[in-house]
Amino acid sequence: MNITPQELKYFADYIESQLGIVYAPENYYQLETRLKNIADFLSLPDANAVYKKAITKGINGTFKQFLLDTSTNNETSFFRDFKVFQIVEEKILPSLQVSFPNSFNYRIWCCAASFGQEPYSLAMLVHEFLEKNPKHPPIEIIATDIAEHALKRCHEGVYSHLEVQRGLSSVRLLKYFTKNDSDHWVLKPEVKNRVKFQTQNLLEPFAGMGIFHLIFCRYVLIYQDNERRKQIIKRLEKCLRPNGYFILGASESALGVSETLLHVAESNVVFYQRN
Amino acid sequence: MIKILSVDDSEAVFAYVKCCFNDDQYFLTHAICGMDALDLLKKDLMGFDIILLDWEMPQMNGPEVLIEMKKLGVTTPIIMVTTRNKENDIKLILESGAAEYIMKPFTADIIQQKILQLIQIET
Numbered sequence: 001m002n003i004t005p006q007e008l009k010y011f012a013d014y015i016e017s018q019l020g021i022v023y024a025p026e027n028y029y030q031l032e033t034r035l036k037n038i039a040d041f042l043s044l045p046d047a048n049a050v051y052k053k054a055i056t057k058g059i060n061g062t063f064k065q066f067l068l069d070t071s072t073n074n075e076t077s078f079f080r081d082f083k084v085f086q087i088v089e090e091k092i093l094p095s096l097q098v099s100f101p102n103s104f105n106y107r108i109w110c111c112a113a114s115f116g117q118e119p120y121s122l123a124m125l126v127h128e129f130l131e132k133n134p135k136h137p138p139i140e141i142i143a144t145d146i147a148e149h150a151l152k153r154c155h156e157g158v159y160s161h162l163e164v165q166r167g168l169s170s171v172r173l174l175k176y177f178t179k180n181d182s183d184h185w186v187l188k189p190e191v192k193n194r195v196k197f198q199t200q201n202l203l204e205p206f207a208g209m210g211i212f213h214l215i216f217c218r219y220v221l222i223y224q225d226n227e228r229r230k231q232i233i234k235r236l237e238k239c240l241r242p243n244g245y246f247i248l249g250a251s252e253s254a255l256g257v258s259e260t261l262l263h264v265a266e267s268n269v270v271f272y273q274r275n
Numbered sequence: 276m277i278k279i280l281s282v283d284d285s286e287a288v289f290a291y292v293k294c295c296f297n298d299d300q301y302f303l304t305h306a307i308c309g310m311d312a313l314d315l316l317k318k319d320l321m322g323f324d325i326i327l328l329d330w331e332m333p334q335m336n337g338p339e340v341l342i343e344m345k346k347l348g349v350t351t352p353i354i355m356v357t358t359r360n361k362e363n364d365i366k367l368i369l370e371s372g373a374a375e376y377i378m379k380p381f382t383a384d385i386i387q388q389k390i391l392q393l394i395q396i397e398t
């Protein structure tokens with residue numbers, strides 16, 4: 001039996017309430033494909049049966065996790081928009097001690113980690129920076145995501161032949177990875193151990209996250225509506241130290257969200273700094 | 276415009292490379308062997324912005340061509356493009372002076388991005 005638009009809307013509303021991710025009716029076909037995958041996963045005949053299960057038994061446990069996981073877009077790559085990483089390498093890391101003279105421990109939060117390429121790219125830069133500046137205080141990286149399947153890949157730190165060629169230079173590939181027998185590349189502990197992973201939904205309170213010197217929040221707010229996007233940015237700003245850096249994806253903007261989040265443009269890269 | 280020299284004895288591979296650069300931004304020249312590539316470079320050492328070099332070729336293989344190019348004084352970034360994917364292969368090629376290494380199979384976005392990144396670093 002086919003699933004109706006009203007039934008799809010039921011799932012779209014549920015996903016929006018849980019993740020803030022908005023499915024427009026013209027994208028319901030994507031949702032339908034995802035529900036078919038969930039039907040396979042739950043050993044149900046079709047998407048309609050998934051709907052029946054949802055309205056009779058509720059959405060919980062692995063069903064909930066799988067539904068939320070498959071609703072996320074996890075597209076990512078190493079050093080995505082590499083100019084942003086150049087700014088981190090050449091400007092932000094070297095200025096930490098000057099910008100925050102009273103800190104003894106520096107903290108970076110990557111709040112949409114996806115499969116780990118972004119936090120691990122930062123970890124490579126931090127590793128290289130600390131190698132060159134052995135007396136520098138420690139720099140900690142926390143990476144979070146809502147999708148459990150994505151965090152699982154982060155923990156594994158194993159990437160395909162295509163994934164390691166997206167954005168990663170061959171020099172860094174050799175330096176930080178070893179190839180395993182199935183032609184995948186395994187991240188070495190010196191970089192892997194620099195990142196701590198946690199589950200965090202951006203819509204939920206950031207209890208226990210603490211305060212950061214740099215927050216990477218890239219290509220995740222694009223899926224949120226305007227109001228939620230603003231709320232998330234405001235709450236993230238509260239987790240930033242004064243002078244702390246805030247970096248969004250290239251197509252995203254925090255303009256007009258907060259008066260204390262200053263817009264900085266350098267070598268064609270836009271980032272924000274808390275006043 | 277980015278001028279690319281692709282050194283590859285296989286027409287099929289060259290056809291694929293051509294698809295990756297089927298855009299006015301790129302101008303692609305094909306050399307079917309190392310000797311032809313070296314001849315082109317002898318005529319105009321700075322004639323290209325990027326050189327793509329295959330490994331397995333009949334007379335002179337990629338690593339040999341790479342060494343000859345370096346002897347000639349080529350400073351253009353050279354990218355080895357090959358099915359070989361052992362860590363030691365990559366190491367050898369980078370130590371011989373190649374700027375990048377691409378493992379086949381690859382996708383258009385991978386080769387384009389590596390080129391743009393190298394050119395940006397150069398300038």
Ligand SMILES: C[S@@+](CC[C@H](N)C(=O)[O-])C[C@H]1O[C@@H](n2cnc3c(N)ncnc32)[C@H](O)[C@@H]1O
Binds near residue numbers: 020076080115217218
């Ligand atoms: C397109 S990826 C971006 C990954 C990386 N930041 C980058 O720029 O390459 C978006 C990620 O955001 C996560 N995500 C989506 N909604 C979220 C939410 N409400 N809370 C936390 N993470 C979320 C998804 O699971 C996905 O891994």
